[in-house]
Amino acid sequence: MRIDPDRRQRLRPVAFLRPATGAVLIALLLGACGSSSSSSASATAATRAAARISSTATVKASNGVALPADPDRIVSLSGASTEDLFAVGAGKQVVAVDVYSTYPPNAPRTKLSGFDPNVEAIAKYNPDLVVVSDDVDNIESQLASLDIPVLVEPAPANLAGAYEQIDQLGEATGHPSQATAVVTRMRAQVASIVASVKKETPPLTVYHELDQTYYSASSETFIGQLYSLLGLRNIADKAEKAGVYPQLSSEYIIASDPDLIVLADTVCCGQSFKTVAARPGWSHIAAVEHRDVLAVNDSVASQWGPRIVLFLAQVADEVKRIESQR
Amino acid sequence: MSIEGGHAETAIELAALAPGPLEPVGARGLPALWTFGALGFLIGALLVGLTVGPFPIGAWAIVEAAVSHLPLLHVHSPLTPLQSAIVWQVRAPRVALGGLVGAMLAVAGSAYQGTFRNPLADPYLLGVSEGAGAGATILIAFFPSAAGTELLPLAAFVGAVVAVTAAYLLGSSVARAGGTGALILAGVTVAAFMTAVQTFLQQRQTQTLQQVYAWILGGLSGATWHEVALAAPWMVLSAAVLLSHRRILDVLTVGDEEAGSLGLNVKRTRLLIVVAATVGTSAAVAVSGLIGFVGIIVPHTVRLLVSSSYRAIVPLSLLIGAGFLVLADVIARTVLSPAELPIGVVTAFFGAPFFAIVLRHSRWVGL
Numbered sequence: 221m222r223i224d225p226d227r228r229q230r231l232r233p234v235a236f237l238r239p240a241t242g243a244v245l246i247a248l249l250l251g252a253c254g255s256s257s258s259s260s261a262s263a264t265a266a267t268r269a270a271a272r273i274s275s276t277a278t279v280k281a282s283n284g285v286a287l288p289a290d291p292d293r294i295v296s297l298s299g300a301s302t303e304d305l306f307a308v309g310a311g312k313q314v315v316a317v318d319v320y321s322t323y324p325p326n327a328p329r330t331k332l333s334g335f336d337p338n339v340e341a342i343a344k345y346n347p348d349l350v351v352v353s354d355d356v357d358n359i360e361s362q363l364a365s366l367d368i369p370v371l372v373e374p375a376p377a378n379l380a381g382a383y384e385q386i387d388q389l390g391e392a393t394g395h396p397s398q399a400t401a402v403v404t405r406m407r408a409q410v411a412s413i414v415a416s417v418k419k420e421t422p423p424l425t426v427y428h429e430l431d432q433t434y435y436s437a438s439s440e441t442f443i444g445q446l447y448s449l450l451g452l453r454n455i456a457d458k459a460e461k462a463g464v465y466p467q468l469s470s471e472y473i474i475a476s477d478p479d480l481i482v483l484a485d486t487v488c489c490g491q492s493f494k495t496v497a498a499r500p501g502w503s504h505i506a507a508v509e510h511r512d513v514l515a516v517n518d519s520v521a522s523q524w525g526p527r528i529v530l531f532l533a534q535v536a537d538e539v540k541r542i543e544s545q546r
Numbered sequence: 547m548s549i550e551g552g553h554a555e556t557a558i559e560l561a562a563l564a565p566g567p568l569e570p571v572g573a574r575g576l577p578a579l580w581t582f583g584a585l586g587f588l589i590g591a592l593l594v595g596l597t598v599g600p601f602p603i604g605a606w607a608i609v610e611a612a613v614s615h616l617p618l619l620h621v622h623s624p625l626t627p628l629q630s631a632i633v634w635q636v637r638a639p640r641v642a643l644g645g646l647v648g649a650m651l652a653v654a655g656s657a658y659q660g661t662f663r664n665p666l667a668d669p670y671l672l673g674v675s676e677g678a679g680a681g682a683t684i685l686i687a688f689f690p691s692a693a694g695t696e697l698l699p700l701a702a703f704v705g706a707v708v709a710v711t712a713a714y715l716l717g718s719s720v721a722r723a724g725g726t727g728a729l730i731l732a733g734v735t736v737a738a739f740m741t742a743v744q745t746f747l748q749q750r751q752t753q754t755l756q757q758v759y760a761w762i763l764g765g766l767s768g769a770t771w772h773e774v775a776l777a778a779p780w781m782v783l784s785a786a787v788l789l790s791h792r793r794i795l796d797v798l799t800v801g802d803e804e805a806g807s808l809g810l811n812v813k814r815t816r817l818l819i820v821v822a823a824t825v826g827t828s829a830a831v832a833v834s835g836l837i838g839f840v841g842i843i844v845p846h847t848v849r850l851l852v853s854s855s856y857r858a859i860v861p862l863s864l865l866i867g868a869g870f871l872v873l874a875d876v877i878a879r880t881v882l883s884p885a886e887l888p889i890g891v892v893t894a895f896f897g898a899p900f901f902a903i904v905l906r907h908s909r910w911v912g913l
Contacts, residue, residue: 431760433760433763459885462882467885467888469599471599471600471879472600472884474628474636489760499768499770501635503631504631
């Protein structure tokens with residue numbers, strides 16, 4: 221059988237998550253860092269009414285269908301957008317989310333898929349707004365023919381892009397001020413996390429693992445630029461010839477001797493400190509020797525919703541621990 | 547063995563009359579010059595495989611280190627523990643697995659081309675790859691915790707064997723008069739069904755996608771000695787059986803009826819060859835995923851350059867297949883270094899033009 225590499229690449233940054241495990245990890249994360257999304261979940265009627273006038277002014281559906289002033293039958297087929305919608309207080313307007321929208325746990329999860337979207341299955345929910353991360357299988361024009369507006373919120377290049385999507389979703393759903401509040405809080409948290417880490421010279425090195433065949437993410441990716449913010453040097457950057465999601469060789473990883481290994485394949489692929497330490501030759505890597513292997517939830521590390529702050533805090537804590545041991 | 551003593555002699559006599567080799571061959575059908583050439587190619591490939599990598603380690607130091615492992619010589623290894631780990635724990639198992647898998651695919655390909663009298667036959671003809679894919683997907687879909695464990699190659703192996711068994715039973719039940727067309731069609735049928743099963747499971751449980759793709763495209767990048775030990779016995783056994791049938795394959799080239807009239811039990815022989823090739827190929831696929839082209843181009847290159855007798859094709863394919871895949875893997879890990887390229891890209895990209903040149907400069911003599 222043949223595998224289309226484009227398809228694989230498209231699937232790569234996505235969450236492959238079993239809900240039960242995800243919920244436990246998320247609970248731990250929230251306990252450690254404080255919630256950045258649940259406090260804004262309730263919206264007052266007044267703010268919604270005030271926002272109603274401005275909501276359609278700036279945001280336009282990407283498939284040309286007019287957006288309603290106050291959509292209340294939203295279908296989200298993107299995990300990050302689901303998180304954003306609930307964070308800005310539009311959760312009550314969401315009627316269905318896709319199978320990978322694992323957060324928040326109370327989102328109305330269905331069997332809908334953002335990878336193989338079925339326009340009839342989506343239309344069954346009678347949506348007045350559909351949010352997707354990619355225009356897969358011409359879903360935009362298909363929904364346009366049913367007069368359903370679509371917003372495409374693709375993986376952003378950096379945090380600014382993620383903030384922009386939160387603002388946009390806030391405006392489109394009638395919660396612009398709450399969206400602004402979420403973004404302001406995220407900016408402040410990111411700033412304080414970044415300030416709490418002192419930048420080492422030479423910088424600490426990091427290896428971000430996407431799966432157990434050593435696919436990684438360079439500093440050009442959304443996740444990669446978070447490491448840059450913390451002053452880390454990404455070992456995947458030297459493999460730029462192979463693109464921003466290169467497959468590194470085991471030998472190169474060992475030779476690079478990274479100070480920190482971040483496993484974003486704990487859920488999809490069952491990786492852990494134990495499996496990493498058992499790989500041939502890896503016991504020579506500083507991060508393995510000093511047990512500086514950070515196991516993160518795949519879905520948190522592959523999406524760009526407000527929880528990305530928790531991921532950043534987790535990495536920062538690990539970096540501070542490594543620095544204190546030096 | 548599937549033929550009795552008296553008949554075997556007839557078969558061997560007939561093999562001598564089988565479609566003519568391009569040049570005179572030795573008594574055992576294996577020209578000495580080509581044999582030494584192929585052996586030299588393999589040894590060279592193994593040395594390149596061990597000495598080339600993103601971590602610069604001197605070739606001479608590696609040779610010294612290798613010698614230091616021999617008893618009685620008292621040579622001291624000049625490698626640091628880290629260099630030593632990279633050479634012996636990362637590169638060496640990769641080279642060993644590449645050699646084994648390359649040899650296996652090339653030998654199985656040559657045996658399939660002979661037994662099916664079909665130049666397009668490759669080791670995946672009867673659904674090995676689709677069966678392995680379905681086996682791996684079923685495991686990951688229903689037992690997600692088994693991902694990344696030894697159960698994965700085992701499930702792929704079982705899936706591959708089940709697929710070929712089904713194809714063989716179906717094919718041989720309709721082909722009363724013998725012949726290979728029904729068998730090949732049965733292989734296509736089973737492969738399509740296995741692909742449907744795999745795709746259905748993946749659509750329903752997309753979390754299996756990444757695991758299955760990682761395994762299918764796996765190549766040799768994560769090779770360990772453990773994997774080598776897991777797969778080697780099956781591949782050695784399979785290659786031994788196929789090598790011992792090289793004369794029989796020559797007999798089969800005259801056609802089922804003629805071979806049968808000479809006393810060869812064609813159906814039983816074909817079954818034995820299919821079983822042996824399936825066991826070895828399944829083991830190769832289970833540990834290294836799907837690596838295309840090796841099973842087709844290596845035997846044909848030998849056929850075009852050396853001889854159309856399977857007495858030469860099978861053993862030379864083994865040596866050249868091993869060397870070819872080791873070199874392909876060197877390219878896969880150096881061309882974008884420090885990133886990796888899927889090895890299947892290399893085998894096809896470099897293999898296809900090379901094969902085209904061989905084809906252009908040779909006289910096609912058929913099978």
